[in-house]
Amino acid sequence: MKTRKLGRGVALVGAGMSHFGAFPEKGSRDLFVEAFGDMRQSVDKGLDPADIEAIYIGNCSSDLFEGQTHLAPLLADWVGLTPRPATRVEDACASSGVALRQGILAIASGLYDIVLVGGVEKMTDLPINEVTDALATAADTAYENPAGFTFPGFYAAMASAYLHRYGATPEALMRVAQKNHDNGQYNAKAQFNASLADIMARKIASAEKKGRPVPTWANEFEFLRDDRANPLIAWPLRLFDCSPVTDGATAVLLVSEEIAGQFSDTPLHIIGSAQASDAALHDRPDLTSIGAAQHASREAYTMAGITPDDIKVAEVHDCFTIAEIIATEDLGFFEPGQGFEAAEEGLTRRNGPHPVNTSGGLKSKGHPVGASGAGQVVEIWKQMRGEAESQSRQIKDVQYGLAHNVGQSGQFVNVFIFERGF
């Protein structure tokens, strides 16, 4: 493989996000203003917005969600950045991952020193079935949608293939949901800022209040196996295997390495960035891995000069629980077919050797699709700088962090590797 090298170094000096959730009173612009403000506060030595030279916005389809195409200059104007160049990029659920990549390339090109990257999606204005239909336009609409596929179906197909091939059970998937909610309870901005135990307790309290039969789950796994509490969506995926529908925005600030010290004494260095594409799912030889993730991660590790074992914290694209298990294999944390055992053994928990999705992941933090890629970077930023809000969530001494953002059923993947210090 050709070793790719950027013309000059790029550093991350700020990262912020809006609250993730359902906000009927807010549009994309409001959410982005909130994320932009949060990002500004994260810049150690301050940021004068007038110094920003270009803006990249990731957004999947405000066209369909809000009837608003051409979002980038509107958002730029909303935070006072006119006449700076503002570009929207779209690669489905990897939209702000690819926006981040364009920001990196723009700085490496020599043209800009200071670039704002954001992501936004306002999804909850539509009825839920229309959200599912809107998201389904990211599939191959010529071949896949006519066969009845929507995204839970794609990932269910991958999950059933995976379980069959490796002899795994849905218990492994439940472990991922349990872990990510366990992490999300410590993330104040997460849509589900609650452990599964919290959610169970709420449901019990609600049943008591309404005078309904009170459930008697012995533990979180009994809860997840309960067809009424956690109904099947598309076998083997149940409700708690799926990330939610979310409103949210994210923003990160990139600068050239030469000037990073003007913004922060502890910037993060972007030492690996790679992107790959693939055929749509119906046209792939294998359902139990995502080729684009394997391509992109190999290229990113080579660029960074490190191995998967060097990664101390990773945010991976867990739009469904099976996606996280497959990702931990594609990224080389575990061998093919061993990701499910790793999940069962707790190897990806905060106290394990490969902490994954300490933010709560898309599963618990929420998945405003166009904002999620940059949102992963917000967590990496906090973890690597020792700023994860709670000691319970903070991983110690992270030298290398990774973000992995997937578009569609794996037709598109971005991988980023960050290094602290040097």
Add this chain to the structure above:
Amino acid sequence: MKTRKLGRGVALVGAGMSHFGAFPEKGSRDLFVEAFGDMRQSVDKGLDPADIEAIYIGNCSSDLFEGQTHLAPLLADWVGLTPRPATRVEDACASSGVALRQGILAIASGLYDIVLVGGVEKMTDLPINEVTDALATAADTAYENPAGFTFPGFYAAMASAYLHRYGATPEALMRVAQKNHDNGQYNAKAQFNASLADIMARKIASAEKKGRPVPTWANEFEFLRDDRANPLIAWPLRLFDCSPVTDGATAVLLVSEEIAGQFSDTPLHIIGSAQASDAALHDRPDLTSIGAAQHASREAYTMAGITPDDIKVAEVHDCFTIAEIIATEDLGFFEPGQGFEAAEEGLTRRNGPHPVNTSGGLKSKGHPVGASGAGQVVEIWKQMRGEAESQSRQIKDVQYGLAHNVGQSGQFVNVFIFERGF
């Protein structure tokens, strides 16, 4: 103004397009395959597609036009480029202009040497009123659409302000339409591959054939003033002031300067590239110019080290005739308020000092919105290499060419400057 400089040079070594028009039997993928094939044929020394390292696709809203989000990896796969990174960018009608810019930055970044840039839009599947509504989502839907604005209305507002401010008449607009159809008659791939005289003759023949009253227009301008032949759309804009609804795709090939000689002995050098944004129209101080075009063109001239008078051929964004007149002022070819006289005096005709839209422009060539920016570059490519199909269309000895691509009502502009030789 900061003089921006690319980390390394980028050259254009191929450019092609599909036929533009209405093709009920073709989708985006078919159109793109056609453009890709035409581009390949234009590469003097040949192109092995396996050498392409990354793909950028401009597309305004296949989401709304075809129910297909996430188009980039699908198109990449359709021309055999999996697993190369494939990114869609969207900035309304400037989508493939900004795709071109991302391709330039990607090469300048040092990461890639060979990048494919394409654009596509498949617009004619929807009924015409739904096309207008889909395009209107590129306006500011919070403030402009509720007031009843669609794009003919925006440009009509700019036209009426312009006519009032400078004492111009709709005759100047008609000159632009007449000129662009005059040019388009020599462009075999244009949607309206016909002069206005041709169109008049067809209408007369059709009336005769159907036994209807035969029109007796003395010349093209009587035809354009005829309310029945050229009905008012939004005063002062009539039908022939508006670019058509079009299906089409475009593709261009960028390489680093170091390797341009491997592809062509006569590459074009990209010596200027700039992009700017602006507020939506309702929030701008002036309707008679486009600030983003002024910003972007000044920056591009500075980067290129040339002046507007050095430009021998320009493709400008004539989505409506008034847009071309304003563009020739914003780009510095004429002083503010003198663009309409320049049009009346024929200064932008093929034999004038500032030939504009020799391809026929969006007006006659067609305007598949996401494909138009790269489509302008196809004409610059042909003109600067002496390959415009007909001697009647060819401008002699073009050293510098310019492309100007506008998104929305001017909220977004890209300007590119090309140089031959050196």
